[in-house]
Amino acid sequence: MADYYSTLSGWIIPFSRAMDACDIDVDKAFSVCGIDASAVKDPEARIGTQRFVELLDYCNDLREVNDFSIQVGQYFHPGMFHALGYAMMTSNTLKDALARIVTYKRVVSNACTLDLDETQEHLVLKMMVSTFETTGRKVLSREATETFLAIVVQFTRELLGVNFHPKRVIIGYEQPQHGTKYLNQFFECDVEFGDGDSYLYFEKVHAEEYLCVANPMINGIHEKMLTDFLSRIDRHDLTYVIKNKIYEILPLGAPSQQEIADKLGMSLRNLQRKLQEQDTCYKTILEDTRKSLTLDYIKQAHLSLSEIGYLVGFSSVGNFNRAFKRWTNLTPGEYRRGYISDGNIRN
Structure with missing residues (x-):
């Protein structure tokens, strides 16, 4: 069942860049964790999700601060999400972009599901991590969940500006024993923890603001590409x-x-x-x-x-x-x- 959960090969891009920045031997790390780095040459290749989970653990063990999830998040590139990244980048609003990642999330990985909800003041992205049938254990580690949430926030900063930060972050795991300073600094808010799902809260005024990078024509082309892609991988x-x-x-x-x-x-x-x-x-x-x-x-x-x-x-x-x-x-x-x-x- 572990092999059933897979992730798009494009994640190799931010992982490689983060390892370079942290002076970690990229080739050795991929070899130890059983990842074929050449898979990035095939933008539709899939890699077992557990390989990336192991890679996060490997890189964290080489750092004094267990913050490699945030290091990966800082190196977001739209190409890591295949056509979904570019469809999000050409969306009319942040709300539209988040709606697309909810709809086409299986392009990125099948290890979790996403939902988008609204309150009076906030747009809320909910992340529900899948569990293994035999053990009930979550497919993604806390560090892997931190990485995905960091990627979404970094992407949002690319769209709205570097000063953006979510209003609230909840990570559905126990609080790490080594502290949360690295998370609070990146998300620019006090990160909360709990047993359950994970959440990002965005102010609606930002989520509904029209984006200067919006391009409906290009966006429509990417949506068709995504539907075609999903029809082949799923x-x-x-x-x-x-x-x-x-x-x-x-x-x-x-x-x-x-x-x-x-x-x-x-x-x-x-x-x-x-x-x-x-x-x-x-x-x-x-x-x-x-x-x-x-x-x-x-x-x-x-x-x-x-x-x-x-x-x-x-x-x-x-x-x-x-x-x-x-x-x-x-x-x-x-x-x-x-x-x-x-x-x-x-x-």
Whole structure:
């Protein structure tokens, strides 16, 4: 079961840079922990998550302060997340970027799940670490969880500015015996500990601020790449496979369920049964895909509303308008005018 949990090879990038900065022999460290450093040449390669957990322990043992998790976090690079990193970097807001990492988290690793929640004042990213079935032990160590949270915060600083810090950090493990000064200094708040899940709290005023690096067109391209990637690394998840087929066919018209079944070499009944097992249906997948694409396209000023309707498979402007009103309670024109008035529209 340990081999089931894997992490994208791109994590080699910040680990290598952090080891260089800390004068740790990179080749020796990877060799001791059974990591093939050449895997980074294949951006879709997967490495057993436990290898990175062991690497954190190895590097911490070589340092006077057990702060290697933070050292890795400081060397965040968008490429370590494959297309997800660049989709996040071109998002409209921090909230949009965090929503993408929640949606496409399996690109990065399957060792945890993420959720995004809101309070009156905060946007809250929740990290739930998977556990081994036989022992109940968490797949990720405290240090590995610290590393992921540090990566998210460092990424946020890249988007919002170096002075950003979360309002609250909770790490779902016992407090380390060697102290937490290194964590408090990096996160710029008093880090809390507890038995359970981990949390990052962001001020909503920062999370909803429009980002100067936003690029809806580039972002849409990366989203399609991510769906294609997930359909290949997670073939048992039929939802992603179907979304990828819908992306291919949609500009020619909305594909029927039978057409998708034929493309996948499945009978219609078998397709319906498998989707039911995943607690979804084809109509929902098609609707969600069209809505997601539409909300990306409508932010691109060079596309007319009628063009967008055809791109997402509607045969008439009227049908497109009715669907858009159902999704947002606004007409496409009202939505775009509101977006323009906020100064967010991009050519």
